[in-house]
Amino acid sequence: MAVAVRLALIVLLLLGPGGWGHTEPSRDSLREELVITPLPSGDVAATFQFRTRWDSELQREEVSHYRLFPKALGQLISKYSLQELHLSFTQGFWRTRYWGPPFLQAPSGAELWVWFQDTVTDVDKSWKELSNVLSGIFCASLNFIDSTNTVIPTASFKPLGLANGTDHYFLRYAVLPREVVCTENLTPWKKLLPCSSKAGLSVLLKADRLFHTSYHSQAVHIRPVCRNARCTSISWELRQTLSVVFDAFVTGQGKKDWSLFRMFSRTLTEPCPLAAESRVYVDITSSKQDNETLEVNPPPLTTYQDVILGTQKTYAVYDLLDTAVINNSRNLNLQLKWKRPPENGYIHYQPAQDRLQPHLLEMLIQLPANSVTKVSIQFERALLKWTEYTPDPNHGFYVSPSVLSALVPSIVASKPVDWEESPLFNSLFPGSDSSSYFVRLYTEPLLVNLPTPDFSMPYNVICLTCTVVAVCYGSFYNLLTRTFHIEEPSKGGLAKRLANLIRRARGVPPL
Amino acid sequence: MAANSFRPRVLTALAGLLALSFGSLADSRIEDQAEQFFRSGHTNNWAVLVCTSRFWFNYRHVANTLSVYRSVKRLGIPDSHIVLMLADDMACNARNPKPATVFSHKNMELNVYGDDVEVDYRSYEVTVENFLRVLTGRVPPGTPRSKRLLSDDRSNILIYMTGHGGNGFLKFQDSEEITNIELADAFEQMWQKRRYNELLFIIDTCQGASMYERFYSPNIMALASSQVGEDSLSHQPDPAIGVHLMDRYTFYVLEFLEEINPASQTNMNDLFQVCPKSLCVSTPGHRTDLFQRDPKNVLITDFFGSVRKVEITTETISLQPDLGIMESSNKEDQIDEERMEPLKYAEQLPVAQIIHQEILTDLPYLNKVHGGQEVD
Numbered sequence: 060m061a062v063a064v065r066l067a068l069i070v071l072l073l074l075g076p077g078g079w080g081h082t083e084p085s086r087d088s089l090r091e092e093l094v095i096t097p098l099p100s101g102d103v104a105a106t107f108q109f110r111t112r113w114d115s116e117l118q119r120e121e122v123s124h125y126r127l128f129p130k131a132l133g134q135l136i137s138k139y140s141l142q143e144l145h146l147s148f149t150q151g152f153w154r155t156r157y158w159g160p161p162f163l164q165a166p167s168g169a170e171l172w173v174w175f176q177d178t179v180t181d182v183d184k185s186w187k188e189l190s191n192v193l194s195g196i197f198c199a200s201l202n203f204i205d206s207t208n209t210v211i212p213t214a215s216f217k218p219l220g221l222a223n224g225t226d227h228y229f230l231r232y233a234v235l236p237r238e239v240v241c242t243e244n245l246t247p248w249k250k251l252l253p254c255s256s257k258a259g260l261s262v263l264l265k266a267d268r269l270f271h272t273s274y275h276s277q278a279v280h281i282r283p284v285c286r287n288a289r290c291t292s293i294s295w296e297l298r299q300t301l302s303v304v305f306d307a308f309v310t311g312q313g314k315k316d317w318s319l320f321r322m323f324s325r326t327l328t329e330p331c332p333l334a335a336e337s338r339v340y341v342d343i344t345s346s347k348q349d350n351e352t353l354e355v356n357p358p359p360l361t362t363y364q365d366v367i368l369g370t371q372k373t374y375a376v377y378d379l380l381d382t383a384v385i386n387n388s389r390n391l392n393l394q395l396k397w398k399r400p401p402e403n404g405y406i407h408y409q410p411a412q413d414r415l416q417p418h419l420l421e422m423l424i425q426l427p428a429n430s431v432t433k434v435s436i437q438f439e440r441a442l443l444k445w446t447e448y449t450p451d452p453n454h455g456f457y458v459s460p461s462v463l464s465a466l467v468p469s470i471v472a473s474k475p476v477d478w479e480e481s482p483l484f485n486s487l488f489p490g491s492d493s494s495s496y497f498v499r500l501y502t503e504p505l506l507v508n509l510p511t512p513d514f515s516m517p518y519n520v521i522c523l524t525c526t527v528v529a530v531c532y533g534s535f536y537n538l539l540t541r542t543f544h545i546e547e548p549s550k551g552g553l554a555k556r557l558a559n560l561i562r563r564a565r566g567v568p569p570l
Numbered sequence: 571m572a573a574n575s576f577r578p579r580v581l582t583a584l585a586g587l588l589a590l591s592f593g594s595l596a597d598s599r600i601e602d603q604a605e606q607f608f609r610s611g612h613t614n615n616w617a618v619l620v621c622t623s624r625f626w627f628n629y630r631h632v633a634n635t636l637s638v639y640r641s642v643k644r645l646g647i648p649d650s651h652i653v654l655m656l657a658d659d660m661a662c663n664a665r666n667p668k669p670a671t672v673f674s675h676k677n678m679e680l681n682v683y684g685d686d687v688e689v690d691y692r693s694y695e696v697t698v699e700n701f702l703r704v705l706t707g708r709v710p711p712g713t714p715r716s717k718r719l720l721s722d723d724r725s726n727i728l729i730y731m732t733g734h735g736g737n738g739f740l741k742f743q744d745s746e747e748i749t750n751i752e753l754a755d756a757f758e759q760m761w762q763k764r765r766y767n768e769l770l771f772i773i774d775t776c777q778g779a780s781m782y783e784r785f786y787s788p789n790i791m792a793l794a795s796s797q798v799g800e801d802s803l804s805h806q807p808d809p810a811i812g813v814h815l816m817d818r819y820t821f822y823v824l825e826f827l828e829e830i831n832p833a834s835q836t837n838m839n840d841l842f843q844v845c846p847k848s849l850c851v852s853t854p855g856h857r858t859d860l861f862q863r864d865p866k867n868v869l870i871t872d873f874f875g876s877v878r879k880v881e882i883t884t885e886t887i888s889l890q891p892d893l894g895i896m897e898s899s900n901k902e903d904q905i906d907e908e909r910m911e912p913l914k915y916a917e918q919l920p921v922a923q924i925i926h927q928e929i930l931t932d933l934p935y936l937n938k939v940h941g942g943q944e945v946d
Contacts, residue, residue, distance in 0.1 A: 239692075242670050
């Protein structure tokens with residue numbers, strides 16, 4: 060009894076202030092999410108977002124203990140009195156026409172924009188020092204940022220976080236379009252994550268897959284946010300985003316089926332133990348397009364609907380902290396498959412063979428109502444041999460017209476009459492169905508102007524060659540095969556003497 | 571009587587002699603141990619690896635530098651002690667059929683770029699001026715730590731340079747060059763400022779031996795891939811990538827280094843034999859006259875690795891929680907000033923505010939126009 064009391068006392072003492080019983084909740088939290096969006100062009104976009112939120116007033120305190128928030132960035136905020144920092148590295152360009160609108164686009168190269176607090180006296184000096192420090196942290200040439208590429212925007216780039224004044228004198232913006240993004244920029248970015256690349260969603264961040272993409276953008280955003288709904292105190296939010304677009308033809312080998320393993324060559328094995336939330340979202344809004352349905356495997360346990368960028372979207376949600384989704388014995392390898400219903404179309408294509416047969420393309424298509432369908436085909440004409448040209452090659456070459464055969468629905472149902480007895484203009488196409496009629500249309504033939512050779516050239520070449528051969532070869536032949544010897548002119552000859560007499564008489568020089 | 575007193579004296583003398591000899595033996599063993607402990611004389615290792623060539627067809631120079639980087643990291647030198655300068659980006663080059671990789675063997679066996687590379691000076695930052703500033707330590711204020719060579723007088727530094735060179739110079743990025751005299755003077759500055767203990771200089775360029783002819787500072791050992799008048803040749807092209815992947819000398823050096831581990835006792839004489847003329851076509855050279863120790867006593871890991879001497883102690887230290895810090899942190903938790911009014915986010919595109927704002931600039935000409943008079 061006494062022993063128990065003494066034990067209890069000892070236990071109480073240990074749990075007192077200054078002991079081990081520190082039950083205060085941690086002041087920082089990590090949320091990580093991955094959004095997979097199948098794009099209309101067959102590619103797939105993956106966007107990672109890691110958000111570390113720290114409930115602390117960095118400006119006022121002397122902070123010495125960093126848990127989830129990286130120390131390198133926390134020290135920057137206090138040393139340079141930052142209000143906000145946005146830094147992005149991008150390779151490639153987001154093709155909105157083919158891929159749809161992006162969540163957050165960034166310019167090609169490196170972009171840095173910073174809001175300083177109004178306690179800073181020399182903003183330009185802090186800006187220069189800050190870009191030097193960041194160039195060391197992220198292994199990038201940000202030290203080339205100086206007054207020649209820095210501007211102070213006055214209309215846009217308002218603070219994305221809490222702000223009590225927006226005097227744009229404290230804003231600086233610079234972009235370096237020549238900056239290359241490669242593994243050496245990804246490595247320090249990964250090191251800022253609490254779980255590094257060991258657990259959670261960051262195991263998928265392998266450089267050799269992430270840079271084999273059409274678009275790669277990684278960014279760091281630091282801003283102050285509201286701590287609670289009343290918004291009476293500040294928390295600091297560090298948001299690290301990474302967007303990549305995997306190309307269907309380069310990485311996907313032409314197929315539209317995707318899986319985590321195919322994209323990242325890894326699967327998810329466990330959530331990050333330091334994360335409060337760890338989720339994967341798959342966009343299933345356009346799950347029916349072009350008569351294909353999207354199937355996500357394994358089937359999601361929950362879905363999420365919201366208005367994103369102006370349109371209603373539906374997402375399949377996989378919560379990695381839920382043991383039903385992922386546990387020790389099971390990896391998560393999400394698979395997206397497009398299933399085609401049985402085709403009711405037909406395509407027949409017979410390619411051309413030179414001097415044997417032309418191209419033949421036949422397609423049976425169902426046209427959707429109130430739409431415009433364009434069919435185009437690219438072809439090449441091989442160069443002809445010079446004897447195969449027509450006498451007037453500059454006229455051009457003809458491409459035969461295309462044929463469109465269609466069954467058009469009738470507005471008025473026709474009565475089935477004896478087809479043979481109808482007037483001639485109605486008895487061309489036998490119609491079996493009274494609700495539609497058959498029609499055959501043709502397009503214009505195409506006259507294509509192709510480059511033609513200069514037909515006088517063979518004659519010119521023959522003349523020139525023969526001349527050269529005759530002059531050179533002939534002279535050489537003569538030089539080599541003929542011998543030259545001096546001939547004495549003959550003295551005598553009766554005819555010659557007679558001729559000389561006559562010449563002397565005339566006064567002309569003799570022979 | 572005399573014999574009786576003599577014997578104990580002899581015994582004590584003998585005992586004394588034995589004790590002395592044991593003592594001296596023990597002393598010499600301790601001395602040996604101490605000497606082994608400080609045999610090489612250095613306490614930390616640094617590496618400065620420079621690739622000076624730009625353009626895709628100089629892929630092999632980047633692969634050379636990255637192979638040495640990989641070996642040096644594998645043998646223990648951390649990224650914070652390596653200054654890596656690459657004049658062009660080959661891994662994420664648009665012409666690279668396998669992005670984010672740099673291969674050293676054909677058939678793509680070894681990716682020397684790896685997954686956690688940290689390049690300190692890249693692209694346009696690799697200039698003669700920046701290289702000399704890194705070596706001598708005279709960097710502009712505000713240079714981050716990862717871009718500085720923070721060595722002291724007990725540091726062993728490995729300097730590796732590769733690129734295109736000639737008799738007495740090395741070309742940087744096709745636009746400038748560094749001469750052997752400048753390099754020798756930079757090393758002398760380092761010696762005067764006690765920035766190194768021992769220095770190993772390796773160069774893989776054409777006529778590389780000309781670069782170390784002018785050194786005059788002590789404790790420098792130099793290796794080059796070819797003599798004056800000879801060209802260093804490249805190893806093998808890869809048909810998929812389309813360029814030559816490595817230079818011969820560095821290829822065989824990499825093969826040699828792949829067999830070294832942090833505990834190996836291989837010495838510098840083996841490194842001198844690495845690429846004979848039959849394999850390299852050029853004659854590799856070396857210079858050891860400025861170096862004080864015998865090369866056969868110098869371990870490879872003295873320069874390429876970062877072998878730390880560790881002394882294990884069995885003492886335990888118990889840490890008491892500091893009540894002062896805990897009390898102050900508790901207080902901070904409680905004093906969380908709550909503001910009177912809620913804070914709010916700024917409007918992203920406040921049209922009215924933008925149109926009616928007054929832009930206070932310090933452009934002098936604006937004031938002049940306002941005044942309506944011509945001012946110089």
